[in-house]
Amino acid sequence: MKIKKYTGADMREVMALIKKEMGSEAIILETRKVRQKGILGFFLPRLIEVTAAKEENFQQNFWAGHLETAHSKKIESDIKELKTMMENVMSRQDKSQDPHKGGVLEHIHRRLLDNEIDREIACQLIEEIGRDFPDNELTESQVNSLIQDKIGRRLKVIKFNGQRNIFCFVGPTGVGKTTTLAKLAAHFAIFKEKRVGLITIDTYRIGAVEQLKTYAQLMGLPIEVVMSPKELSRAIEDMKDLDIIMIDTAGRNSKNHMQIGEIKGFLKVVPGAVIFLVLSVTTKCKDLITIADNFKPADYNSLIFTKLDETDTFGSILNLTSYTSLPVSYLTIGQKVPEDLEIATEERLTSLILGVGK
Known part of the structure; x- marks a missing residue:
């Protein structure tokens, strides 16, 4: 990494120097005001001093990072696939113990998880509906409507109309x-x-x-x-x-x-x-x-x-x-x-x- 200090009368002048020498990828490490050199420096306006740096091996780090990311994604994909297989096995094992298993609520619950809703939140939403309505009394359309309403109640939005x-x-x-x-x-x-x-x-x-x-x-x-x-x-x-x-x-x-x-x-x-x-x-x-x-x-x-x-x-x-x-x-x-x-x-x-x- 190349590190260098630049000084100038104002920020615009210093930034122009840095951009000319290091380009737009330069990183600002420190900015401060310093006195000018010599005795007269006590009476003259302070200068802006900026310490800048530039990563010289950017291209190498770029590709190394992408290769590492690709490897991590492969591992993450394998783990996700294994997790799905285990969940399917467990689902078949306890279906007989849960009246919601295999019904409309179970289908909606799976959809919530597929959309990466936290498992605890998904269970809370399904349980709230299950307490009020037996699974066999609801159609999928009705459950969808109830889920939308319950999620909407959990959300907050705020709008700004341009006031000060x-x-x-x-x-x-x-x-x-x-x-x-x-x-x-x-x-x-x-x-x-x-x-x-x-x-x-x-x-x-x-x-x-x-x-x-x-x-x-x-x-x-x-x-x-x-x-x-x-x-x-x-x-x-x-x-x-x-x-x-x-x-x-x-x-x-x-x-x-x-x-x-x-x-x-x-x-x-x-x-x-x-x-x-x-x-x-x-x-x-x-x-x-x-x-x-x-x-x-x-x-x-x-x-x-x-x-x-x-x-x-x-x-x-x-x-x-x-x-x-x-x-x-x-x-x-x-x-x-x-x-x-x-x-x-x-x-x-x-x-x-x-x-x-x-």
């Missing part, structure tokens, strides 16, 4: 936070005719800042790049006359508690903000729960699920909303801005979770 709000976006790397922010900015600025301003504290990757600046320019929106909570507070004050302010944060490894703490430090100066935890539905349920737990210091209060176009099972939405007891606000179904954005509704979420709508 500050939206913050937090989450792990690679889930599409910046693109999601751009879709929402376009939704409110273009379709709702609201005055929208953008702020980014994501100076970790040069490409992220430039991506958001490009979106802001295309939509004619003001944008600020800040490096400290104090600068964030000032930027918010400068945009106080706008209807909506959207704040982008750097994608962080949820297991890195120091990085999560940095985000918390920024968000402390934004009391009363709507803080979205942005998650990909392609992430394993166990990992989603770990991410949700580790991002708790950020005090998020709503959920956004992305990449719905990259999977066919959405049980993790019900699993995580049940775990966090938080509402879902938006869904994204692709990369196009602003088209691939949906406002979450109970009906849409229920259809996805049951595998009857994508």
Whole structure:
């Protein structure tokens, strides 16, 4: 890995130097203000010093990671197949002991599991119906209707009509936070005719800042790049006359508690903000729960699920909303801005979770 320090009068000058020498894949390790050299440095404006790094063996690591992923997927597939065989054997063994086995409820229960709904939640849903209705009194259509109603009651959604709000976006790397922010900015600025301003504290990757600046320019929106909570507070004050302010944060490894703490430090100066935890539905349920737990210091209060176009099972939405007891606000179904954005509704979420709508 190549590591180098760059200095300049402002962030834009330093970023231009880094991009010219290292390219857009450069990673920002540290940013600070330093005095200029010599005695006169005490009287002159401070310079911006940025420590940047670039992985020189990217291509090799890329293919190594893909080979490892392919191997892991093969093992996971084998384990899943073995698990299914064992469940089928156990199902045949205890069918005579459970009046629901082999009936309509059993068929619906299997469908819930196939859509990756947590086993405990699936059992609770079936048991609730079984207590009220004997299996032989219900048709599959009736059970489907009851299941949809019960899942809908477990879900929460929250809608924003463009009233004065500050939206913050937090989450792990690679889930599409910046693109999601751009879709929402376009939704409110273009379709709702609201005055929208953008702020980014994501100076970790040069490409992220430039991506958001490009979106802001295309939509004619003001944008600020800040490096400290104090600068964030000032930027918010400068945009106080706008209807909506959207704040982008750097994608962080949820297991890195120091990085999560940095985000918390920024968000402390934004009391009363709507803080979205942005998650990909392609992430394993166990990992989603770990991410949700580790991002708790950020005090998020709503959920956004992305990449719905990259999977066919959405049980993790019900699993995580049940775990966090938080509402879902938006869904994204692709990369196009602003088209691939949906406002979450109970009906849409229920259809996805049951595998009857994508």
